[in-house]
Amino acid sequence: DVKVTQSSRYLVKRTGEKVFLECVQDMDHENMFWYRQDPGLGLRLIYFSYDVKMKEKGDIPEGYSVSREKKERFSLILESASTNQTSMYLCASSYPRGGNTEAFFGQGTRLTVV
Amino acid sequence: KQEVTQIPAALSVPEGENLVLNCSFTDSAIYNLQWFRQDPGKGLTSLLLIQSSQREQTSGRLNASLDKSSGRSTLYIAASQPGDSATYLCAVSKGHYKLSFGAGTTVTVRA
Secondary structure (H helix, E strand, O other): OOOEOOOOOEEOOOOEEEEEEEEEOOOOEEEEEEEEEEEEOEEEEEEEEEEEEEEEOOOOOOOEEEEEEOOEEEEEEEEEEEOHOOEEEEEEEEEEEOOEEEEEEEEEEEEOOO | OOOOOEEEEEEEEOOOEEEEEEEOOOOOOEEEEEEEOOOOOEEEEEEEEEEEEEEEEOOEEEEHHHHOOOOOOEEEOOOOHHHHHEEEEEEEEEOOOOOEOOEEEEEEEOO
């Protein structure tokens, strides 16, 4: 079974802190994604990566950056956390199969910024 | 821009009843459609993936159909159980990477 593991289930951080969310997948997937999920807004793509050291902005990249130094690990960085970044963060990975991709998600990180 | 709509937003049924969940999308040029389940406070679990060339996909009590030309997919869950209570999301993929999600249907199965 594909396993996508996020480093924390719950995090509480202070405004202005630098925050790292880590995600690891064990299936040698090329593609990795970071989403945030908010009530009434659904899932929104922050960043994705289709290869090591490669990244592309999603729909809401402002205030975030990412790092992919190894194929299995994709990190989301909040440079200076703000209260409006309180959210559920979801990591996903996928492997292209003949142009069609199946996405697998981690268990989520509930981040609260106070 | 791809818009994905799920109706109804919430559904409550007695145990044993069949569930019918709907998903519609505005751009029919998709690569695939995926159905997910999400339990409260948890991540998404992949249920079924339908590729653009397929009309349906089945797994146990779950069956999903896809009509690309009309921009619709339906997820059927037979003989519902209280353990089926969750939020169900559909997502469509147009490119190799990006998924567009619906807002989900929250299902409650009453014992």
